[in-house]
Amino acid sequence: MLVGEAPGYLGADRTGVPFTGDRSGRRVQTLLMALGLSEEKDPAAALPRLRGVYLTNVVRCNPPGNRNPTPAEVANCAPYLAAELAAVRPQVVAALGSFAARWAFQRLRGEELPAGIRALHGQVWPAGAVTLVTLVHPARASRGQMALATAALRTLLGN
Numbered sequence: 183m184l185v186g187e188a189p190g191y192l193g194a195d196r197t198g199v200p201f202t203g204d205r206s207g208r209r210v211q212t213l214l215m216a217l218g219l220s221e222e223k224d225p226a227a228a229l230p231r232l233r234g235v236y237l238t239n240v241v242r243c244n245p246p247g248n249r250n251p252t253p254a255e256v257a258n259c260a261p262y263l264a265a266e267l268a269a270v271r272p273q274v275v276a277a278l279g280s281f282a283a284r285w286a287f288q289r290l291r292g293e294e295l296p297a298g299i300r301a302l303h304g305q306v307w308p309a310g311a312v313t314l315v316t317l318v319h320p321a322r323a324s325r326g327q328m329a330l331a332t333a334a335l336r337t338l339l340g341n
C-alpha cells in the first residue's frame with residue numbers, strides 16, 4: 183500500500199485515480215513498473231493495471247492552491263484511510279512524504295514521526311503486522327532518492 187499526501191490538482195483530483203495524470207504519478211508508476219507491481223509499459227497510462235499494490239492518499243481532495251492539508255482535513259479523511267487499511271490489510275505500507283509518514287507513524291506505531299522526512303528516507307520500520315517504509319514525496323524527491331526508494335522497496339518485497 184502506497185500512501186500519498188493528496189490528489190494532485192492536475193493529476194488524481196482530475197483523473198480520480200491516485201498517482202496518475204501528473205509528474206508525481208509518473209514517478210510512482212515508474213517505480214511500480216520497476217518493482218513488477220504494474221503491467222504497464224507507459225508510466226503515463228490513464229488507468230494503470232496494477233498487481234498486488236493499492237494506492238491512496240491521506241486526504242481525499244486537492245487542498246486549494248496545492249497547499250498542505252490542514253490538521254482538520256487530515257482528521258476528516260482519517261476514517262477513509264483507516265477503512266482502506268482494514269480492507270486491504272497490507273504487508274507493506276510505503277508512506278510518501280511527511281504527511282503520510284506522520285499519519286503512518288501515529289496509526290501504525292502509535293508514535294510521532296521521530297525526524298524530518300528527508301532524514302527518514304528509505305528507512306524501514308516494524309509496525310505490528312505491517313512493515314512501514316518512509317520516503318520523501320515523489321514531487322520533492324531527487325533522482326537519487328527515487329532510486330533509493332526503488333532499491334529499498336525491491337529489497338523488502340524480494341523483487
Ligand code: URA
Nearest residue numbers: 186187188194200201
Ligand atoms: N497524486 C496523488 O495521488 N497523491 C500525491 O500525493 C501526489 C500526486
